[in-house]
Amino acid sequence: MFARTRLILGMAGRYLVKRRRQTIVAVAGVGVGVGFFLAVSALMIGSQNDFVETLIDAAPHIIISDEIRSPSPQPAVVALPGGAVQVRGYKPRNEVRGLKDWQQIARAAEAIPGSVVAPSLSGAVTLRVGGREEALGIIGVDPAIQEKLGNIEENLAQGRLRDLETTQGGIIISEDLADRLGVGMGDIVGATSRVGNRTLKVVGLLARGRGQLGGNGYVLLREAQSLTAQPFVINSIGITVPDPYAAEEIAADLEARFGYKAQSWQERSADFLALLLTRNVIMYSVVSAILLVASFGIYTVVSNSVVDKRRDIAILRSVGFSEADLQRIFIAQGIVLALIGVLVGWGLGLLLMQILGSLEFNIQGRVENIPLDRRPRQFLIAGGASLFCAVIAAWLPARKAARVDPVDILRGAA
Amino acid sequence: MEARGLGRTLPGEPPVPLVRGVDLEIMPGRFHAVIGPSGCGKSSLLYLLGLLDRPTAGTLTFDGVDTLPLDGDARAQLRLERFGFVFQFHFLLAEFTALENVALPIRRLGRLSGSAATQQAMSMLEAMGLADQAGKTPDRMSGGQRQRVAIARALANDPSLVLGDEPTGNLDSQNSARVVEIFQRLARDQGRAVVCVTHDPEVAAAADVRIHMLDGIIEKID
Incomplete structure (x- = not known):
């Protein structure tokens, strides 16, 4: 199995090397997509984290x-639960x-x-x-x-x-x-x-x-x-509390036990947090679109490769390669392009973050840098999303490769 | 390999019969030549025998196994292990060297390690007198050399059935004679079954069995 994977990767790599210009363009597309995904998400999530941190630190969690959220029941109501007579117009005691x-x-x-x-x-x-x-x-x-x-x-x-x-x-x-x-x-x-x-x-x-x-x-x-x-x-x-994100649960517990209104920082900032959620949806939609567009390059390379290599497909089928083998060769091309593109994109992303992080802004007399989120999570999301898009982009033309009828090609060439 | 009532018809209005009611036995150690005018169904029969195409009628057994129910993967595996194809045009992969082209089926079969596969491919090239061409890509070789590389690739996994579709059709007389000699050796010395579609009377004359085709049917076998 390992030997076959090596063979298929080797063949995919060889085809890509021979189509150098298209390969470079596709890799550059993925690289730029991943790089800007990282830069934009680092900026957005960094500022969000900074904002949330300010919300958390501004007051106790x-x-x-x-x-009290709802007034405690009056003694008459407690004394006559489910009674037929409704007590109205009573004068509540001043607490x-x-x-x-x-x-x-x-x-x-x-x-x-x-x-x-x-x-x-x-x-x-x-x-x-x-x-x-x-x-x-x-x-x-x-x-x-x-x-x-x-x-x-x-x-x-x-x-x-x-x-x-x-x-x-x-x-x-x-x-x-x-x-x-x-x-x-x-x-x-x-x-x-x-x-x-x-x-x-x-x-x-x-x-x-x-x-x-x-x-x-x-x-x-x-x-x-x-x-x-x-x-x-x-x-x-x-x-x-040590874990600010547990505040909501703890607050609910304390309120249930003592009756007094216990507000977590999340409840106090619910409007802002909802806004951040909307902002995240917008951000991920935009940056995902960048990655999707980048995968069009991979589609083009693999699709052209399938068209150009119809004769090779027929030869390989006659030699004994299965339909699945051929599909894998072309999908592997997409994966190889995406992997190289992701590595290039990670490098570009780091460079862009370095540049953004070095910018200084004077805010109300204090020199501040842009807060950036440089955690590996974003790198993994960008890499994973690119690979996923690449597999889909390569799989579509690769299916066609598997369906090529070798007899048509061999007969046509003869 | 045994064909009984083998037929292949292309669907359409009207349907186009390519091969009709072929009864044929391909025997090991014999060099079979399929001859006949252009368009008589020689190549179509070869593709059916090589499991590249599926018949629309009849049966086809190989080593006693009915090949019709086999799925695409099983047919591919049979081609990989037991069959070897040689075409009119060399049909080598342009991106790969002669050695790599020959090593492809060996590596795909996966019974040998990478270095052993390369070694076996090299010995196949040596047997074809092409050891010095191993590192060259097809575009830097002559037509005869390419065709011999293609034969080396066809023999890479030691097949019991070698199928040739006009293998000398694109060669000069000297190279053509060399290829015919190789095919004869494969059948007579090595005991393989060889089936060769040809227009070339010299190839037909060198064969042990001549299968004459006309309009998709076997006219006679001599």
């Missing part, structure tokens, strides 16, 4: 808030906001190996400096825990998260907000909350362009409890 028994929820979340659980309290204040006022959502955090999450600390342009602990009334705000208020590091700002007026000191500035993260101000947890007049209350638990 799961946020449990003091909300105190905040997570009840949050320590129990936190313990359950901490039981997940490698997880970091960060209780927080969010509220709203108005910051004032001179005549300027800016409304701001504030989040009270525990810096020791937040440090483990890293999302605030890593995005600080100035200051440190731990400064919240050492500075009375410290606050971290974004550089954008600081500009609008005309304040900088160490400056004092006035803060108005529902308990009255206070002063806060800017101890950290979040870098620009940090989206959701930069939209809030960060203070010490007890400072937030004091500002919102909710001592010992927390209304949110942020959970970071």
Whole structure:
């Protein structure tokens, strides 16, 4: 079997070598197709991964808030299940906001190996400096825990998260907000909350362009409890898990156990993720079309070869080669072309990625490179898809080769 | 090989009979010449005997085996192992050297390793006096040399039946005589059955059995 494969590959190779120009064009077609497939997919998936990473890192992977998706049933409804009388027009009891028994929820979340659980309290204040006022959502955090999450600390342009602990009334705000208020590091700002007026000191500035993260101000947890007049209350638990992609399942489990709304990062970003899916479908359609067009070159080479080699086909049939052997010889031509084309394409893809990766862009004062996905997965997809297209492109004319009637050819030549 | 009532008709309106009711026995150790005017069905009979074409009537047995029910692969395998073809035009593969052309059926049969197959192909060429031409492609050889390479290829797997379709039709008298001599040797010295379609009276004269054909039927055998 191995000897026959060698023979067939050798014959296919010999036919290709003799049709050098067509072979080069077909290989170049596949190479360019694979190369651009890799460059485009590296660009698209790289930017997607970067975007998803930003989504994941912008906030805890799961946020449990003091909300419930559907109101709990009223006591009368619970007491009379399936009753004939429908209770209507009752006055629901006012619930105190905040997570009840949050320590129990936190313990359950901490039981997940490698997880970091960060209780927080969010509220709203108005910051004032001179005549300027800016409304701001504030989040009270525990810096020791937040440090483990890293999302605030890593995005600080100035200051440190731990400064919240050492500075009375410290606050971290974004550089954008600081500009609008005309304040900088160490400056004092006035803060108005529902308990009255206070002063806060800017101890950290979040870098620009940090989206959701930069939209809030960060203070010490007890400072937030004091500002919102909710001592010992927390209304949110942020959970970071080792595998962000398991967040959805864990969130559903925690919500089922404790009743509070547990939102995974996937749920919070569902719109964006759906958009990315659409973008991927478009991208793969376009790059697959490139590979498909490249396979037309292979079809042309093999098809021409079948037409030119009708006499050889008749000779080989008379010598004892079977129809399947002949089909394999021509399919092997397509596979050999595709394999060489894929190798050329991988090289071209790497070169294009190198060029794209070396480009530098100035984004809001920071020099950044284009994020690229260089994982082997894309190389394998491009190679596999090209080989598949090549086999189909070669199989179509190869079928004709197998159907050639040797007697017609031999009679015609005589 | 034995043919009984063998026929081949091309479908159409009206159908075209190529070979009709042929009863024939091809014997080992004999040189058979099929002769007759152009278009009398000589080559068609040869293609039927060589299992390249399928009969539309009659039976054809080889070594006691009915060949009609055999599928394409089995017929190809029989051609590979037991039959050898030589045509009017050398019909060598232009991309391959003489040695590679002769080695093709040996390698396809797969009973010998790559180097042993090459060695056997070389010995076939030596037997044809073509050892010095082994590395040449057909376009760099004379007509006689090419035809001898084609004979070497036909004999590569030691066939028991050698079929020739006007093998001397494209050769000068000297090369023609050489080919006839080889065919005689194949039959008389090596015990193979040789069937040769020819217009050449000298080839017919050299044969042990002459099969005269006319309008698709065997007129006489002498």
